Amino acid sequence: MEKFLNMTVLIFQGAGVTLEIFFITLILALPIGALAALGRLSKIKPLSLLMEFYVWIMRGTPLMLQLLFVYFALPVVGLRLPDIAAALLAFTLNYAAYFAEIFRAGLQAIPRGQFEASKVLGLSHWHTMKRIVFPQVLRIVLPPISNETINLVKDTSLIYILAMNDLLRVARTIVQREFDMTPFLIAAIFYLAMTAVLTWAFKKLEAHYGKYDA
C-alpha cells in the first residue's frame, strides 16, 4: 500500500507538468486562434494567405515533428528555448491553427442578416462583433473546441519524447524500475478523470450559451 501511495505521489508530480502544458497552451492558443481566424477572413489578401499557409503547415505535419523541430532544430539556428517554453511554443502554434479553423467556420456560419441588422441599427463594426457576432460564434464553436481540448489533454503526453517529466514519462520510469504495471493504470485514471471534468465543464458552457435555442 505504501508503495502504491509513493507511486501515486510521484505520478501526481508528473501530472503537474502535464497540467501546466495543458492550461498554458489552452490560454494562449484560444485567443491566437481567434485572431488567426480573423486574419484568415480579412480582406487584406496577403494576411489571409499567410494565415492559410500557417494553418496548412500546422495541420499538415505531425505535432510530434513540430515538437522535435522546436526542441532540436531551432537551437541549430541559435534559438535555444528552455524545455517547457519549447514545448509550449509547439503546442500553442499547433492548437491555435486548429482553433483558427474552428473559429473561421463559426464566423462564416453567422447569417449576413445579422450584420445587416446591426448596420441598419447604427451599431459600429466593433460593437457588432463583440455583442452580436461573437456570442453566437461561441455557441457554434463550443462543441468542436471541446473536442480539441480533450485531444490536447492526451497530446500533452507527446512531450515524453523531449525528456520532460510529465505524467506518462514518470509512469513509464516507475514501470521500468519496478516491473509493475500499476503506474500505467494510475496514469490512465488521471487522463480519464481530466477528460471527465472537461466534458462536464463544456456541457455546462454549452447549456449556458445555448439557452436561446428553441
Add this chain to the structure above:
Amino acid sequence: MANTMLELTGIHKSFGENQVLRGIDLIVDKGEVVAILGPSGSGKSTMLRCINHLETIDKGDIKIKNQTLAENGIYVDEKKQREVLSATGMVFQQFNLFPHMTVIENLIEAPIYVKKISRDEAIKTAESLLEKVGLSEVRDRYPARLSGGQQQRVAIARALAMMPDILLFDEPTSALDPELTGEVLKTMRELAAEHMTMIVVTHEMAFAREAASRVIFMAGGVIVEENNPKDFFNNPKEERTKLFLRNML
C-alpha cells in the same frame, strides 16, 4: 421641400454584368406610405437596400431629409453616413432578430449603445413599443420561441426604438405563413395611420391598395408606373403593369 424625406436621382446599380437599377428617380414626402410592387428581379429590393447603403450605388444621388448620402455615386465619409442614415430604419424579410438576446434586449441594444440613452429609459420606451405591437407578454422570451409573425412585429418595434423618420420594409411578410401575415400587416397599417413615412417592397396587393398613399410599379430596373392606389389598380396605364396585375389578382 422641407417635407421631402427621401430623394433618389438617377440611381444606377449593377451586379457584375447584370444591370439591376437603370436610372431610378424617386421623391418621398413626409408621411407618405409608398408601396413598391413588381415582378421578382425587377430591382425593387435592391433599390430599397440602396437607400440605406446595404448596397452601394454606381451612379446617382441619394438625399435623406435633405442631407446628402451620395452624390454622383460617391458617398460622404463614414461618420456623415451614420448621421444621415440614423433617420432610417429597416424591417427585413427574414426578421434578423438577434437570436441570443431576449425580445427586450433586442429592442434596447441600439438605443443604449448608439443613441446613448440610459438603460432605464431605453427599457421604458421598449416596453411601450412592445405594447403598441401587442407583444408585451413576450418581453423576456428569446426570438426562437416566437412565431414568425411575432418575430416580425418585434423587428418592427426594434426599428421603431431608434425613432427613425423613414421606415423601409423589405418584403416583410414574404417569409411568413399566410395566416400570420395579417398581424404584421395590421401593425404596418397602424403605423401608416400615424403618418409614419414608409417605403414598403411587398407582394401584398391588399396592403398596397388600402394602406399605401402611392404605388410604384418597377420592372427591369426602372419605375414603369406610379399612381395613387385607386387609379393604379383600377386604371393601370402601362401594358406591363396591366400584365402584372392580371397575374397577381
